[in-house]
Amino acid sequence: xxxxxxMRSPRTLEVxxxxxxxxxxxxxxxxxxxxxxxxNRIPDTLLSLQHPxxxxxxxxxxxxxxxxxxxxxxxLGAELHYTQRGGDITFxxxxxxxxxxxxxxxxxxxGARNYVETLERSMIEFASVYRVKAxxxxxxxxxxxVGDRKIGAIxxxxxxxxxxxxxxxxxxxxxxxxxxxxPCGIADKEVTSLxxxxxxxxxxxxxxxxxxxxxxxxxxxTTRRRSIKTNSPSGLxxxxxx
Amino acid sequence: xxxxFLWASxxxxxxxxxxxxxxxxxxxxxxxxxxxxHEWVKIDGNKATFGITDHAQxxxxxxxxxxxxxxxxxxxxxxxxxxxxSVKATSDINSPVSGKVxxxxxxxxxxxxxVNTSPYEEGWIIKVELSDAGxxxxxxxxxxxxxxxxxxxxxx
Numbered sequence: 001x002x003x004x005x006x007m008r009s010p011r012t013l014e015v016x017x018x019x020x021x022x023x024x025x026x027x028x029x030x031x032x033x034x035x036x037x038x039x040n041r042i043p044d045t046l047l048s049l050q051h052p053x054x055x056x057x058x059x060x061x062x063x064x065x066x067x068x069x070x071x072x073x074x075x076l077g078a079e080l081h082y083t084q085r086g087g088d089i090t091f092x093x094x095x096x097x098x099x100x101x102x103x104x105x106x107x108x109x110x111g112a113r114n115y116v117e118t119l120e121r122s123m124i125e126f127a128s129v130y131r132v133k134a135x136x137x138x139x140x141x142x143x144x145x146v147g148d149r150k151i152g153a154i155x156x157x158x159x160x161x162x163x164x165x166x167x168x169x170x171x172x173x174x175x176x177x178x179x180x181x182x183p184c185g186i187a188d189k190e191v192t193s194l195x196x197x198x199x200x201x202x203x204x205x206x207x208x209x210x211x212x213x214x215x216x217x218x219x220x221x222t223t224r225r226r227s228i229k230t231n232s233p234s235g236l237x238x239x240x241x242x
Numbered sequence: 243x244x245x246x247f248l249w250a251s252x253x254x255x256x257x258x259x260x261x262x263x264x265x266x267x268x269x270x271x272x273x274x275x276x277x278x279x280h281e282w283v284k285i286d287g288n289k290a291t292f293g294i295t296d297h298a299q300x301x302x303x304x305x306x307x308x309x310x311x312x313x314x315x316x317x318x319x320x321x322x323x324x325x326x327x328s329v330k331a332t333s334d335i336n337s338p339v340s341g342k343v344x345x346x347x348x349x350x351x352x353x354x355x356x357v358n359t360s361p362y363e364e365g366w367i368i369k370v371e372l373s374d375a376g377x378x379x380x381x382x383x384x385x386x387x388x389x390x391x392x393x394x395x396x397x398x
Contacts, residue, residue, distance in 0.1 A: 059325065059332045060307055087330040109397030111301025112331040139304070142330040156331040159322065160279065 087155030088185035106161035149192035341370035
């Protein structure tokens with residue numbers, strides 16, 4: 001395709017709505033998609049899902065931020081996983097929107113900092129739909145905050161310019177799970193959720209997550225034509241160009 | 243009097259040149275070679291030193307962690323050999339040439355920020371013994387790399 005054609009063709013984001021997925025299984029899916037994206041076999045792809053209760057660590061393996069013995073996690077119905085993403089320890093669970101964009105940063109020409117700021121902005125815009133005034137973290141506190149309470153977390157891996165892992169936004173998870181860790185390695189700061197911060201009625205989780213996903217798409221491709229295709233177990237659905 | 247006039251006009255012409263330059267901010271050094279994944283290489287006989295470029299460190303944000311490879315490990319051109327973490331993102335670092343790791347910059351373990359403040363000097367990452375000197379031909383020189391960075395930045 002020559003350059004002019006490339007500029008004219010709409011940027012596609014394929015969205016996979018996966019429902020609740022075991023953490024290890026999602027890692028395997030991501031690895032395969034990263035490899036496919038690198039080889040240009042697939043377009044930019046966004047995974048939209050939730051996890052059963054799971055604690056995860058990043059590349060630096062900061063397990064000193066897990067405050068209870070690993071053996072006790074089973075009793076809580078939770079698993080622990082080590083990953084290659086950036087960031088510290090965090091918790092994922094039901095009613096937390098997880099979005100994993102598998103996209104080529106090189107083809108957009110942006111780097112890690114810009115990408116992460118876009119993820120932050122998407123979550124802030126999403127929160128504003130519910131009249132929750134969120135903000136990006138201060139230096140060294142990447143993520144999305146409402147006052148001094150953390151509502152959205154980010155942990156990303158970039159391999160040959162292709163992203164994996166992504167963001168976790170607290171819609172209405174059981175916040176008690178966060179008591180067993182120093183979330184993201186930041187002590188003395190609370191974790192919060194959309195449920196806690198707004199009186200507005202919340203939509204069904206699936207719809208919430210699609211809205212969050214659209215915000216990400218909008219943030220990345222505001223000046224270009226773009227379309228979203230979603231792939232759910234019931235078949236392929238095409239959204240109108242946003 | 244004449245000397246001061248000369249100084250003033252030279253200063254003025256210098257300022258005019260600075261203002262006329264485009265705002266492309268990152269530093270590119272002439273005597274290095276560059277990979278399209280934004281690593282630089284300095285060749286010295288059959289040894290090579292590498293790190294990431296000023297463009298790369300600027301796009302990464304503040305580096306808080308550098309994962310270094312073990313000594314003696316082999317690296318291959320274009321393949322990942324380590325990673326840096328910044329703003330909750332780990333980014334793989336790819337090897338611009340193939341070889342065997344003979345030295346790593348341990349200082350980065352305590353002071354990962356050197357990658358940002360001194361990407362071409364104190365922020366060097368590893369040194370390898372080259373296994374194929376011919377591979378250097380596949381890399382970009384400073385002019386090509388500068389152009390490459392401009393094109394990439396123009397994409398968005």
